[in-house]
Amino acid sequence: MTSAVSNPQKPADWLGSLKLLAGVTLLVALSWEIIAGDHVHLSTTYLTIQFFVCVIFLYDFLLRLMQAEHRGRFFVRHLFYLLISIPYLTLISWTGIRMTHDWGILVGLIPMLRAFLAMFIIVGWMVRGNRLQWIFAAYLFTVVVFTYLSALVFYDYEVLVNPKLEGFGNALWWAWMNVTTVGAEIFPVTAVGKVVCVLLPSLGMMFFPIFTTYVLQEYAAKPSSDSATDSATATAADLTQSSGTKNS
Structure with missing residues (x-):
């Protein structure tokens, strides 16, 4: 069976x-x-x-x-x-x-x-069980792959007509600067390049709240074990003192 x-x-x-x-x-x-x-x-x-x-x-x-x-x-x-x-x-x-x-x-x-x-199978292998971590991993995977593909398309369409584009390294740098909404000094001159130039920062702004939520969720200040122990000790001491006052 x-x-x-x-x-x-x-x-x-x-x-x-x-x-x-x-x-x-x-x-x-x-x-x-x-x-x-x-x-x-x-x-x-x-x-x-x-x-x-x-x-x-x-x-x-x-x-x-x-x-x-x-x-x-x-x-x-x-x-x-x-x-x-x-x-x-x-x-x-x-x-x-x-x-x-x-x-x-x-x-x-x-x-x-x-x-x-x-290739989203990779994301499933990376994170299992934790929904927030899965969303964050999917976010990183999507941004990295889409940015890389955008650099490829931008380079292919612009390399022969854009004098500021000297190699694929410049195209990759341009793509990452745009997805982070910082911008670059390389400006597209073709229709496809201009469309990609609009899509990249739009993707970055759309996925940025996911990154912020993950950071706040994972790295927010949490009470340490020592603080919890001290708090429990103080509470016990207060209860003991209150009980002694009532008995007296």
Whole structure:
């Protein structure tokens, strides 16, 4: 009976680890494509990696669909996961339509949403049981990943037209300065760069209350054990003195 109950969980755990590995692989491939690419054409290696990663995501969706008790309800509720798991770049390349590098990067970010959700497994492994710590860990994970992706997109769109952007290090510094709402001396000149420049500080301001709440909750002044002992001793002494006064 024990093996019959535990065996169905093993494929799910194995597939979750596979999705996590696929998400990290896709992030590394996208980083290499943008940082080391020519910013004009998408490499065959990147297109191949994205295709196989999307196949893993689609397999996960179909497997959970077949195991669902109400498949129609499951399909409707998880339709968004299906849509962001489709290898759009591969399908477009099969049709023979030529896509510019700029649009290719934007379309390639769609499976990154699915990879981002898969990488939330890391957050679940980091924090278990404590809801506030889980929210704070999810906050840090979201800010770090979104800021890094924003730096990649900003660098890819701005590097050929922005004279102040000298390398990816500058783009990463620009992204972190904007998510902290401090700002940087590098100003976007493309439409996509301007959109990212607005989204970053908005994300920072939206998540800052979570950081403040966590700090206040975890590091607020708490009575030490010595103080509690002294307080208990003083209370006992007061009670003894009061009792002695009544007896006299």
